[in-house]
Amino acid sequence: MSELAELFSASTLGWPGPSFAYQKTLEYPSWLFGEWDASSRLTAFVAPKGDAFVPPAATAAAAADQKAGDVRFCCRFYSTLPDSRSNALRVALGSLPESAVVADRAFNVKSLTEATLARPGAVASVEYDPREAPDRLTVLYAPPAQSKAELYLSAFRSDDTHSGSGAFHTAECIRQVTLGGVGRETVNDYQIVCRFEQDQQDANRVLLRQKVAVYLSPYDPLYFSAVNQAVGIYSYDIQLQRVITASPEAGGAPLTCVETPKDVVQCI
Numbered sequence: 001m002s003e004l005a006e007l008f009s010a011s012t013l014g015w016p017g018p019s020f021a022y023q024k025t026l027e028y029p030s031w032l033f034g035e036w037d038a039s040s041r042l043t044a045f046v047a048p049k050g051d052a053f054v055p056p057a058a059t060a061a062a063a064a065d066q067k068a069g070d071v072r073f074c075c076r077f078y079s080t081l082p083d084s085r086s087n088a089l090r091v092a093l094g095s096l097p098e099s100a101v102v103a104d105r106a107f108n109v110k111s112l113t114e115a116t117l118a119r120p121g122a123v124a125s126v127e128y129d130p131r132e133a134p135d136r137l138t139v140l141y142a143p144p145a146q147s148k149a150e151l152y153l154s155a156f157r158s159d160d161t162h163s164g165s166g167a168f169h170t171a172e173c174i175r176q177v178t179l180g181g182v183g184r185e186t187v188n189d190y191q192i193v194c195r196f197e198q199d200q201q202d203a204n205r206v207l208l209r210q211k212v213a214v215y216l217s218p219y220d221p222l223y224f225s226a227v228n229q230a231v232g233i234y235s236y237d238i239q240l241q242r243v244i245t246a247s248p249e250a251g252g253a254p255l256t257c258v259e260t261p262k263d264v265v266q267c268i
């Protein structure tokens with residue numbers, strides 16, 4: 001079992017410390033390439049350290065998710081030449097860099113946020129530069145919200161994309177700073193651990209199991225009592241169905257296509 005598989009199976013989660021071994025971004029196996037219709041459902045919410053440690057907003061969010069039922073959105077994974085350590089080494093040794101499948105974070109965050117809020121158009125824009133600033137993403141909300149969220153991304157970890165295993169795991173940490181107006185600021189820390197399982201009978205179906213761990217911010221009076229342990233863990237089952245495009249040629253095989261952040265359509 002991989003280290004991340006063990007992390008996913010753990011009953012509680014701790015905030016990871018600094019490490020030079022973390023990746024610069026998350027890379028995914030080739031079988032996640034494409035655009036996907038997703039259906040997400042909250043399956044559990046637990047408080048590992050007891051209800052007294054759970055922020056009211058986290059409890060309210062869990063109740064809202066349970067009431068809402070399935071949340072439907074779209075997500076995209078496309079091919080690129082990542083600015084990774086391995087590619088830097090290949091170039092230094094005179095070899096060609098390798099392409100990798102990565103998530104279209106800007107598109108995915110906008111799609112999921114609007115679906116969760118049940119308000120199409122709620123997000124005015126998402127600013128994200130995966131090459132120059134892969135550790136920061138800005139969400140600008142449309143009026144009348146007049147707010148924005150700054151997401152600071154860290155501790156990227158994933159299984160080997162070439163392992164050939166039937167499951168693939170990722171993990172990352174997020175500090176979300178939401179600015180709502182003069183004197184209004186909230187800080188939330190999360191760790192997201194994912195397990196992707198490709199359907200062995202249908203390559204166009206994937207089950208994503210996701211754990212979202214909530215940590216207390218340094219502003220919380222119980223912060224030091226929590227000792228960097230998760231105080232709330234949401235568990236989600238997300239069904240992914242790949243979007244298939246008809247071939248432009250008569251009688252041609254269907255295509256898997258996805259639009260990249262640079263408005264280029266990739267097809268295989």
